[in-house]
Amino acid sequence: xxxxMTSAPPKIRIRNLHKSFGDKKVLDGISLDVPQGTxxxxxxxxxxxxxxxxxxxxxxxxxxxxxIEIDGEDVLxxxxxxxxxxxxxxxxxxQNGALFDSLPVWENVTFGLLALKKLTRANARGKAGAILExxxxxxxxxxxxxxxxxxxxxxRVGLARAIAAQPNILFFDEPTTGLDPIMGAVIxxxxxxxxxxxxxxxxxxxxxxxxxxxxxxxAAMLYKGKLVWQGAAASLxxxxxxxxxxxxxxxxxxxxxxxxxx
Amino acid sequence: MDMVLDxxxxxxxxxxxxxxxxxxxxxxxxxGLSHIVRPPFYGRVFIRTFLETGFFSLPVVALxxxxxxxxxxxxxxxxxxxxHAQSAIAGIVVLAVTRELGPVLAGLMVAGRVxxxxxxxxxxxxxxxQIDALSTLSTNPMKYLVAPRLLAGIIALPLLxxxxxxxxxxxxxxxxxxxxxxxxxxxITATLNSVKVMDVTxxxxxxxxxxxxxxxxxxxxxxxxxxGAEGVGSATTAAVVVxxxxxxxxxxLITDLFFSQ
Numbered sequence: 425x426x427x428x429m430t431s432a433p434p435k436i437r438i439r440n441l442h443k444s445f446g447d448k449k450v451l452d453g454i455s456l457d458v459p460q461g462t463x464x465x466x467x468x469x470x471x472x473x474x475x476x477x478x479x480x481x482x483x484x485x486x487x488x489x490x491x492i493e494i495d496g497e498d499v500l501x502x503x504x505x506x507x508x509x510x511x512x513x514x515x516x517x518x519q520n521g522a523l524f525d526s527l528p529v530w531e532n533v534t535f536g537l538l539a540l541k542k543l544t545r546a547n548a549r550g551k552a553g554a555i556l557e558x559x560x561x562x563x564x565x566x567x568x569x570x571x572x573x574x575x576x577x578x579x580r581v582g583l584a585r586a587i588a589a590q591p592n593i594l595f596f597d598e599p600t601t602g603l604d605p606i607m608g609a610v611i612x613x614x615x616x617x618x619x620x621x622x623x624x625x626x627x628x629x630x631x632x633x634x635x636x637x638x639x640x641x642x643a644a645m646l647y648k649g650k651l652v653w654q655g656a657a658a659s660l661x662x663x664x665x666x667x668x669x670x671x672x673x674x675x676x677x678x679x680x681x682x683x684x685x686x
Numbered sequence: 687m688d689m690v691l692d693x694x695x696x697x698x699x700x701x702x703x704x705x706x707x708x709x710x711x712x713x714x715x716x717x718g719l720s721h722i723v724r725p726p727f728y729g730r731v732f733i734r735t736f737l738e739t740g741f742f743s744l745p746v747v748a749l750x751x752x753x754x755x756x757x758x759x760x761x762x763x764x765x766x767x768x769x770h771a772q773s774a775i776a777g778i779v780v781l782a783v784t785r786e787l788g789p790v791l792a793g794l795m796v797a798g799r800v801x802x803x804x805x806x807x808x809x810x811x812x813x814x815x816q817i818d819a820l821s822t823l824s825t826n827p828m829k830y831l832v833a834p835r836l837l838a839g840i841i842a843l844p845l846l847x848x849x850x851x852x853x854x855x856x857x858x859x860x861x862x863x864x865x866x867x868x869x870x871x872x873x874i875t876a877t878l879n880s881v882k883v884m885d886v887t888x889x890x891x892x893x894x895x896x897x898x899x900x901x902x903x904x905x906x907x908x909x910x911x912x913x914g915a916e917g918v919g920s921a922t923t924a925a926v927v928v929x930x931x932x933x934x935x936x937x938x939l940i941t942d943l944f945f946s947q
Contacts, residue, residue: 483821520814525816536825
């Protein structure tokens with residue numbers, strides 16, 4: 425690797441991130457580098473802080489301490505306006521879709537483009553059809569409302585909305601949760617295609633091991649607000665790490681204890 | 687001794703949390719209002735909310751006003767007939783309706799109808815991550831969700847109250863003429879002689895403030911709701927109850943300010 429490659433800052437650099445809710449430490453000193461163009465998967469049980477981490481990077485939550493850099497720029501020190509700009513370069517697929525149920529699908533898909541004035545309302549319906557085709561939906565789906573769609577279709581529309589503005593960073597919050605295994609694999613395939621086509625950097629959080637291996641280049645495991653392992657996504661099933669082994673194989677015995685009370 | 691300390695601690699905690707909520711609400715209101723005058727403006731959201739708040743509340747407000755005007759005429763007749771002062775009824779009706787009943791009853795009706803719906807809608811958007819989704823799609827939720835609703839409330843309520851004023855007087859007129867045997871022309875003349883621009887104006891000022899309070903509570907409780915269906919439910923209840931109480935309290939304050947000399 426030559427000098428210029430190694431000195432390029434990672435797309436996303438996180439240092440010593442802390443976040444607590446009351447007495448509960450949700451993020452306890454997270455440091456993480458996500459190189460440009462990598463698809464990064466974060467695994468971990470419910471309540472391990474995965475969602476909070478994504479929300480902090482997105483700027484939907486403010487961490488208690490630590491730093492988050494995107495392309496070498498300190499996000500937390502940026503002005504509100506600049507943060508909004510940075511956020512517009514991130515596409516997010518929410519766990520349950522979070523589609524706007526008062527708007528038809530086509531308006532959902534083009535919402536970000538319309539907000540950024542990259543599109544006029546007159547052209548939006550046609551553009552939405554083209555984006556819907558990219559996620560394997562017929563353009564006519566654009567005239568339906570989110571409540572009229574099946575779970576898999578909602579995920580696709582959510583994905584279409586996330587990629588519409590061609591963001592250079594994509595976040596996926598449990599993309600396969602609530603889908604049957606086949607539909608999960610289909611959505612994973614779409615995610616990989618979209619990320620490749622856009623050349624984006626992606627972070628996905630999941631507790632679905634099959635999905636993690638399909639989507640990810642690299643992976644890390646979060647447990648009690650700390651990163652306990654990081655490595656290639658392909659090595660998830662044979663990492664040699666006790667935490668990862670217990671998690672990926674779903675064993676009851678191991679270093680991870682289920683906290684059933686707060 | 688412990689019990690006394692507990693009591694003091696409890697009172698202190700309650701007071702602090704009350705101050706904190708009042709501060710949070712004030713900041714929320716200021717942010718919402720400031721987004722009304724700063725672009726971009728969401729005309730579609732405004733028009734939709736305005737129709738929902740104003741136009742579709744017309745039947746409820748109209749019926750309420752009609753019956754209230756009628757009942758005032760009926761009640762004051764029974765009272766005033768003893769002193770042979772029936773001629774004052776037209777004046778009583780028009781004053782009661784324009785100063786108090788129009789704004790207060792229209793406000794309470796809209797609080798129940800629109801305030802509740804707003805809290806439920808925005809609350810559902812909160813618990814299903816739709817508000818976060820707005821932020822990720824280059825849209826400020828305060829600007830997109832809150833500002834157009836506040837503006838719609840501030841404009842729609844006075845218009846509704848104008849309608850309520852006219853129909854309230856019409857209700858009184860109908861009862862007086864049909865049931866109590868008043869002459870129509872005499873009733874109308876008496877009404878026009880007793881109504882003052884000031885009465886109607888203050889009623890409309892009240893209405894604008896009520897419209898603001900109702901939509902503010904709907905947005906505030908919806909926006910801050912958490913915890914699924916139950917959270918949305920309690921946000922809806924809180925929005926209606928708090929809006930109704932504030933509305934009556936501010937009604938008193940404004941009446942005191944303008945009419946108490």
